[in-house]
Amino acid sequence: MDVSTRDQWMTIAHETINAQPRVGKQLLSMLKGLSDITDGFSVDQMEHALQTATRAERDGADEEVIVASLFHDVGKLISVPNHPKIAAEILKPYVRHEVYCMVAYHQDFQGRYYYEYLGMNPNLREQHVGETWYPLAEQFADTWDQKAFDPNYQSESLEHFEPMVLRVFAQAKSL
Numbered sequence: 001m002d003v004s005t006r007d008q009w010m011t012i013a014h015e016t017i018n019a020q021p022r023v024g025k026q027l028l029s030m031l032k033g034l035s036d037i038t039d040g041f042s043v044d045q046m047e048h049a050l051q052t053a054t055r056a057e058r059d060g061a062d063e064e065v066i067v068a069s070l071f072h073d074v075g076k077l078i079s080v081p082n083h084p085k086i087a088a089e090i091l092k093p094y095v096r097h098e099v100y101c102m103v104a105y106h107q108d109f110q111g112r113y114y115y116e117y118l119g120m121n122p123n124l125r126e127q128h129v130g131e132t133w134y135p136l137a138e139q140f141a142d143t144w145d146q147k148a149f150d151p152n153y154q155s156e157s158l159e160h161f162e163p164m165v166l167r168v169f170a171q172a173k174s175l
C-alpha cells in the first residue's frame, strides 16, 4: 500500500461501489444457514427471523427496521454469546443509529423474559433508560422478537423480504 497511487485507489473505490449488490445477496445466502439452528427453541432460527420481521412489517415498521429484524440473530451462525454485536456490526453502515442499537442491545431487553432462570439480572434494559433508541428497542424486544417462536404463526417467506434486503444493503451510509 505504501507505493499505491491515487488512481489505483479511485479504481478500487469505483469497483467496490459497483460490487455492492453482492453484499445483500451474500447476506441472504448466509441467513439461510439459520434453518440449521434450533437449540431447543420451538421453531428454528430461520423461522424466528422471518417471524420477527413479519411481525415488525405488520406493525408498520419501516424498511430498515424490518431488515434489521430479519438479521438480528444472524450472529448466532458465528457465536451465540456475542451474537447481538455481530449482527449489529453487519448492519451498522446501512441503517440509522437507533436501528443499530436496537440490534446491538436486544439481549439486554430480552433478558426480562428468562435471565432469572439462568441466574442473571433480568433488568439489564434499565441501564439504557433515557437513550433515544430505547422505545424502538423495547418495541422490538417485547412485541416482535420475544413473541416470534410461535410454530403456528403464518410468516412471510424469505423471498418476500429479498427486495427490501437488497435495497437496504445497496449503499453504505457510513463506514
Ligand SMILES: [Fe+2]
Pocket: 048, 052, 072, 073, 145, 146
Ligand atoms: Fe431473536
